[in-house]
Amino acid sequence: MSQKQILLEKIADRTARIGVIGMGYVGLPLAVEFAHSGFRATGFEVDTRKAEAINKGESYIIDVPSEQVAELVKAERLQATIDFTALANQDIIIICVPTPLRKTKEPDVSYILAAAEKIQDALHPGQLIILESTTYPGTTDEVLRPMFDEKGFSLDQDYFLAFSPERVDPGNPQFQTKNIPKVVGGVTEDSADVAAAAYGAVVENVHRVASARAAEMAKLLENTFRAVNIGMVNELSQLCYTLGIDTWEVIEAAATKPFGFMAFYPGPGIGGHCIPLDPHYLSWKARMHGFEARFISLAEEVNSTMPQHVVELVQAGLNKHRKAVNGSKVLVLGVAYKRDIDDMRESPALGIIEKLEKLGAEVSFHDPHVNDVVLENGERMTGVALTEQLVTDADCVVIVTDHRAVDYRWVAERAKLIVDTRNATRDLKKGELAEKIIHL
Ligand code: SAJ
Numbered sequence: 001m002s003q004k005q006i007l008l009e010k011i012a013d014r015t016a017r018i019g020v021i022g023m024g025y026v027g028l029p030l031a032v033e034f035a036h037s038g039f040r041a042t043g044f045e046v047d048t049r050k051a052e053a054i055n056k057g058e059s060y061i062i063d064v065p066s067e068q069v070a071e072l073v074k075a076e077r078l079q080a081t082i083d084f085t086a087l088a089n090q091d092i093i094i095i096c097v098p099t100p101l102r103k104t105k106e107p108d109v110s111y112i113l114a115a116a117e118k119i120q121d122a123l124h125p126g127q128l129i130i131l132e133s134t135t136y137p138g139t140t141d142e143v144l145r146p147m148f149d150e151k152g153f154s155l156d157q158d159y160f161l162a163f164s165p166e167r168v169d170p171g172n173p174q175f176q177t178k179n180i181p182k183v184v185g186g187v188t189e190d191s192a193d194v195a196a197a198a199y200g201a202v203v204e205n206v207h208r209v210a211s212a213r214a215a216e217m218a219k220l221l222e223n224t225f226r227a228v229n230i231g232m233v234n235e236l237s238q239l240c241y242t243l244g245i246d247t248w249e250v251i252e253a254a255a256t257k258p259f260g261f262m263a264f265y266p267g268p269g270i271g272g273h274c275i276p277l278d279p280h281y282l283s284w285k286a287r288m289h290g291f292e293a294r295f296i297s298l299a300e301e302v303n304s305t306m307p308q309h310v311v312e313l314v315q316a317g318l319n320k321h322r323k324a325v326n327g328s329k330v331l332v333l334g335v336a337y338k339r340d341i342d343d344m345r346e347s348p349a350l351g352i353i354e355k356l357e358k359l360g361a362e363v364s365f366h367d368p369h370v371n372d373v374v375l376e377n378g379e380r381m382t383g384v385a386l387t388e389q390l391v392t393d394a395d396c397v398v399i400v401t402d403h404r405a406v407d408y409r410w411v412a413e414r415a416k417l418i419v420d421t422r423n424a425t426r427d428l429k430k431g432e433l434a435e436k437i438i439h440l
Contacts (some may be wrong), residue, residue, distance in 0.1 A: 003158060004190050010091055011197045014038035018198075019090030021115045023050045023080060026132060026166040027096035028061045032068060033177045035077035037202045042090065043080035044118075052259070054080035062171050086272050087122035092198050094130045095119075097168060100277065107136055107281050109143065116147050125150050125158040130193050131212075132166045134219050136277050136285035138353045139163075140212035141187045155188060160343045162186040162195035163212035165219030171341060181205040185215030196285030204363040223278040224296055229264040230275070231299030234306050234363055237440050241313075248423045268400045269306040269348025271337025276303070276346045307351035310440070314356065314396050316399065317417045317438050319384035323395055326360030330393040333411065334401025336384075339422070349400045350375050368405040391415050399424045412437065 001008075010016035017041060020031040023043040026371055031041040045051045053060055057070025061175065072078035090175045112133055113364065119129055131140050137391055140163040145155065145377035153159050164184045169175055182199045184206055186192025200206045209215050233251065242248040247266055255263040270276050280302070283293040315325050335349035336342055344350070349365070354375050356363050365373070373381050384390055391397060391414040399408070402422035412418055412425055412433045421440045428434055 004047050004156070004160070004194060006126060007091060007160070007194050008126060008197055011194070011201055016091040016198070016200070017042065017089055019093040020096055020326055021084075021093065021118070022096035022098070022111075022133075023047075023054060023088075024096065024098070025061050025063070025170050027094075028054070028069075029168060029177045030061065030094060030096060030132070031073060031078060032064055035072040035075075036068070038078070039201070039301050041072075041078050042086060043078070044084055044087065045080055045082055048082055051080040051082050054078070054177070062307070063176060064170070074351075084118040086373055088118055089122060089398075090122075090335050091126060092128045092130070093119055094132055096132045097136050098273075099133045099281070101280055105280050105284075107284055109135060109139060112139065112302055113142070115317075116144050116275070119390040120147050120151055123148055123159060125153065125155060128160040128162070128191070128198060130162045130164055130195055131199070132164055132321045134165060134223070134274070134281065136281040137214060137216040139216060139330070140185075140287065142236050145187055156190040158189040160194045161188075161212070162191045163215040164195060164199060165215060165222075169170060170343075177203065177380070179204050181207050183207050183209060183215050183218050185209040185212040217282075220278055220282040223274050224282055224299075225273050227270065227279045227303065228295050228299040229262070230267070230270055231302040233264045233303060234266045235302045237308060241440070243437055246429070248439065249428065265423070266421075266425070267306065267348070268440070270303045270312045270348075270350060271309050271345060271347040272343065273345045287354070307348045307355060310348075310352050310398065310400070310419065311355045311359070313419045313440070314357075314398060315360075317396055317419055321395070321417060324358065328361050328395035329393055330361045330363050331390060331397045332356075332365040332366075332407055333386075333399045333406060334422075335370050335394045336401050336403070337367050339402050340369070340404055344370060344373060347373075347401075352400060353399065354379075355376075364394075366406075367401065368403050386411075409433075 018034040018039045018041040021026045021044040021099050023045045031043045035041040059066040059069045059075045082257050095115045097115050102108045167180045169221035182203045183385045184196050186195055195204050237247040251263055279296040283296040286293040318328055337347040343400045353363050364384045367383050371383050397415045398419045408424045418437045425437050
């Protein structure tokens with residue numbers, strides 16, 4: 001029997017051993033899904049604490065209940081280890097490691113390379129390697145394949161290689177690993193066959209594309225689409241502000257179109273671990289081929305000016321009260337990169353706070369989900385409780401993240417001036433409080 005037939009059989013009877021490298025918000029839910037579907041899954045981590053937590057039946061990921069981890073660990077369907085030599089015991093190895101940007105905004109694939117080196121050491125015939133980390137088109141076939149070939153193994157005879165983008169949306173109550181369609185691209189048809197069979201055992205819908213790089217590109221299109229459209233509405237909001245038009249009303253009206261339109265909303269800038277970073281993987285690859293990805297650069301240009309635009313709205317608001325930013329008390333309401341979460345990665349709030357402080361403002365923040373922040377300049381700030389005194393003392397309140405836990409009418413009734421970057425005070429636009437609110 002060929003290695004392909006052997007592997008397909010192991011997938012069919014659930015005896016294939018699944019190794020997932022990187023037990024983060026992508027890897028842990030994936031390992032749990034495979035274990036839940038009858039496979040034995042092993043999570044590989046460099047962080048001992050994460051491995052220990054999993055083996056103790058504890059979850060540190062919002063979408064994975066500890067009870068589920070505990071049950072699967074007890075049933076010996078799930079375990080975690082820091083011993084990467086155990087990769088040799090896995091039939092299928094899925095790489096779910098971070099792909100950040102360097103300071104130069106260039107891709108940092110060092111985590112992928114570190115994982116691939118460990119796989120290289122353990123590689124033997126019969127294994128399927130899948131990369132899930134978001135990366136530039138060509139990583140799987142140009143970077144990973146040569147690393148495995150140089151061990152003297154040949155693709156499809158000995159090992160199989162594919163790419164399948166992660167689509168985890170932390171905290172999304174409707175879409176979890178099982179019911180999010182999975183795009184799969186093999187470096188070859190045979191590799192695609194085994195990768196599609198592996199995911200087909202755990203997710204409801206597998207969508208095959210012709211190559212690994214098509215799958216890599218699909219992921220980048222998904223998130224570049226968001227970054228570009230957010231950039232477009234951010235630019236529109238600046239124009240609407242100049243023309244005295246309510247941007248939010250305009251978007252709401254356009255969104256009544258039942259086809260051919262998708263609403264995006266202006267904001268204080270874009271944060272998170274995907275949207276600000278992923279498009280730069282594509283523009284970097286494009287530049288390597290002498291191609292300028294202009295929409296990505298333009299979106300970045302517009303989105304990265306939003307924190308400054310917010311500061312200018314604060315300045316304009318204080319100016320109306322004959323106050324300078326210098327010496328004013330500014331309360332920043334919400335610092336997480338989007339509402340109802342505690343994630344600060346790339347949050348625009350950090351830049352807004354730093355810029356206000358540079359202008360001499362006394363800045364404090366309240367965020368129901370975030371207690372402490374570290375600014376880009378290294379300054380540590382601790383959040384403050386949202387009290388009546390805090391709001392009435394503030395010369396300006398800036399709503400940067402519209403967490404549902406905050407009562408914005410209560411805030412507006414007590415604030416002197418509000419700059420609202422998220423339309424959190426949408427219900428107050430027509431009442432007596434409207435005149436103290438400046439909208440993005
Ligand atoms: N943002 C805007 N205006 C918008 C939408 C978002 O300013 O109309 C801002 C957010 O406030 C945030 C940033 O952009 O700061 C990113 O927001 P996001 O909604 O894209 O959230 P993320 O970063 O959690 O994106 C993830 C992505 N998921 C994956 O990559 C697997 C993205 O593809 C999802 O579409 C998104 O979640 C989602 O829809 O929740």
